[in-house]
Amino acid sequence: MLRAIRARKGTMFLRILAKSLKNRRTRIAIAVLAVLLGASLVSALASVSLDARGKAGKALRSYGANILLVPRSDSLPLGAGKLEVGSMGELIQESQLAALSDDIAPHMAGYVPYLYGVVQVAQQKVVLAGTSFGQVRGVSPWWQVTGRWPSEQAPEALVGSEVAQKLQIKPGSSLPISYNNRVQNLTVAGIVDTGAEEDSQVLVALVRAQELLGKEGSVSIVQVSALTDKQPVAATASQIEKRMPQVQAKVIGQIAQAEAAVLGKVELLLAIVTLLVLLTSALTMVSTMTTTVLERTKEIGLLRALGAGRGRIAQLFMAEAATIGVSGGILGCVLGFFIAQVIGLTVFGSTVSLSPLVFPLSLAVALVVALSASVIPVRRAVNVDPAITLRGE
DSSP: OHHHHHHHHHHHHHHHHHHHHHHTHHHHHHHHHHHHHHHHHHHHHHHHHHHHHHHHHHHHHTTOOSEEEEESSOEEEOSGGGOEEEOTTOOEEGGGGGGGGTTTGGGEEEEEEEEEEEEEETTEEEEEEEEOHHHHHHHOTTOEEEEOOOOSSSSEEEEEHHHHHHHTOOTTOEEEEEETTEEEEEEEEEEEEOSSGGGGEEEEEHHHHHHHHTOTTEESEEEEEEOSSSSOHHHHHHHHHHHOTTEEEEEOHHHHHHHHHHHHHHHHHHHHHHHHHHHHHHHHHHHHHHHHHHHTHHHHHHHHHTTOOHHHHHHHHHHHHHHHHHHHHHHHHHHHHHHHHHHIIIIISSOOOOOTTHHHHHHHHHHHHHHHHTHHHHHHHHTOOHHHHHTTO
């Protein structure tokens, strides 16, 4: 018997809830829209924020490496960014670089070895840089090459723009290079402009530079492009030093600081915008629920007169708020996913992956906003005096 009474009460409660939602479709729709906007922005910004660190780090890494490996020895200024690197007499054995391909590989986007030496070109002293052009294109895609990239197998070179201008060199020109009575006749495949030290260098395949300089199996420095979405750059540098005790891993400060600063500002902006939109949604919800309570004062008084307690009245209004929150949360999550794709394509040039955390987060936020915004209106509803209300006062 008691179970049957509870069942009838539950059925009556649902009928009243459905009737209330149906009779106030316009106001309910406004409230759902307000929650939907907040939830959609939470969904979009959460998706972008969870995916932004990797994408922003990738965009920033396109401007070059963020770790420099040098021999653990006395140093002098040479190489990328005028950093202190190992002296010309100290070299890194190329065989040691195998350590970068094991447990450190998941934390790197790539690395580029360089071997430096001073050679003679047309009676002029020029810095020769031996490297892997394929690896350079992966780590430094911003290099501007007029002509084409050299072949690793052919006797070709990439000439810096300053050297090309000084020696009147253009793509297709012959380039004889000499070092200690060793001579190599190369063909200029292209002219490179980086805005850095490479503009004053002649770049050739690493094997060709090792042969000319008589330093087979050795490199001067290694530029590493470390991923920043899984662990800090400094942690990757420390990990490299542990695996390669003969080298010193130096974090290129400007790029690493730029990554941290940009990503921090992006996340702060996302948080501020999200809070402002949620505040607006909450205020709209408060206004809607307050108006609903005022319009239903007589209905509340009648329910109280028929025996409905304050708890039951509170449950009714909170159920309405929860319905609004769930509806707005689900629709907002779907809309937010499409907004995230627009942001991803506009800012990062690629789509944003949907994290499994986004849907429960958006739904939870929508429910919290809807329920918390209804506390004050519901408190007013449960304090309605049925005797005064039914007398029309």
